Amino acid sequence: MTEYTYLSKNYDQIVDRLTKKPDNETACDEYYYKYNGLKCDPIVKEFLVQKLESTLRPASILFKNTEIWKTVNMCDKLKSCSTSVCYMSETERNSIIDDCDEIRLGVSDFLFCIEKISINPPEVSEYPCLDGSPNEIHNTVEMLTGKKICMKQIMKDYCGEKAIVDFDKNAGIMVKALKDDDEKDNDLIL
Numbered sequence: 761m762t763e764y765t766y767l768s769k770n771y772d773q774i775v776d777r778l779t780k781k782p783d784n785e786t787a788c789d790e791y792y793y794k795y796n797g798l799k800c801d802p803i804v805k806e807f808l809v810q811k812l813e814s815t816l817r818p819a820s821i822l823f824k825n826t827e828i829w830k831t832v833n834m835c836d837k838l839k840s841c842s843t844s845v846c847y848m849s850e851t852e853r854n855s856i857i858d859d860c861d862e863i864r865l866g867v868s869d870f871l872f873c874i875e876k877i878s879i880n881p882p883e884v885s886e887y888p889c890l891d892g893s894p895n896e897i898h899n900t901v902e903m904l905t906g907k908k909i910c911m912k913q914i915m916k917d918y919c920g921e922k923a924i925v926d927f928d929k930n931a932g933i934m935v936k937a938l939k940d941d942d943e944k945d946n947d948l949i950l
Contacts, residue, residue, distance in 0.1 A: 788846035800841035804848070804856075807834045811859060828866050835860035861933045870930040873919035874900065882914055889913070901938055904931040 767774065777791045787793075810831045838860065842853045865871050884890045889910030903911040908931060915923045 786845060793844065793846040796841075796844070797847055800838075800847050803834065803837050803841060807831070807838055807856070810834060811863075828863060831863050832860075832867060835863060858936070862937050865930060865933050865937070868930060869919065869922045869925070870915075870927070871934070873915045873923035874934070877914060877918055882918070887914060901935050904935050 778795045780792060782790045782792055784790075810827070813827070835856075838856055841847045842856055848856070882890070887910060889907060908927070911931075912924050912927050915927075
């Protein structure tokens with residue numbers, strides 16, 4: 761039997777094996793997972809290259825935002841790849857989820873507002889929650905954790921409601937990213 765005849769006779773079964781998700785998700789040797797893995801590999805590689813390039817390349821704000829949006833779109837494509845245990849380990853999946861959360865934060869109203877406040881800090885007299893310290897606003901981790909009610913109010917006053925949508929989630933992502941950066945900096949010093 762020629763390959764053509766075989767494919768013609770068994771076409772529906774072949775398509776089913778490639779496109780129908782098996783009941784047992786841990787059976788990673790199934791053709792469905794192998795086929796979909798082939799689709800995911802280039803996306804994962806492109807994401808990692810895009811992420812690396814965006815951190816290494818000094819660029820204008822407009823170029824940087826364009827690159828960030830490309831990476832955000834790639835994160836959306838990665839969602840389907842990261843849901844299966846067959847495509848990546850839990851550690852890899854969590855790393856990509858964290859990276860994508862940080863990348864999305866980079867183009868959020870939340871981060872734009874934080875940057876605006878950093879450039880033009882509020883008057884201490886306007887916000888008693890700052891305890892009279894003009895430098896306190898620059899301690900981002902403290903402002904997003906211990907004084908988050910104060911920071912939320914400042915952000916609302918400076919940038920409007922849109923900046924504080926999902927405040928707790930965004931603050932958590934930013935604090936984690938800042939702490940991770942501090943740990944990396946400390947590792948470099950040692």
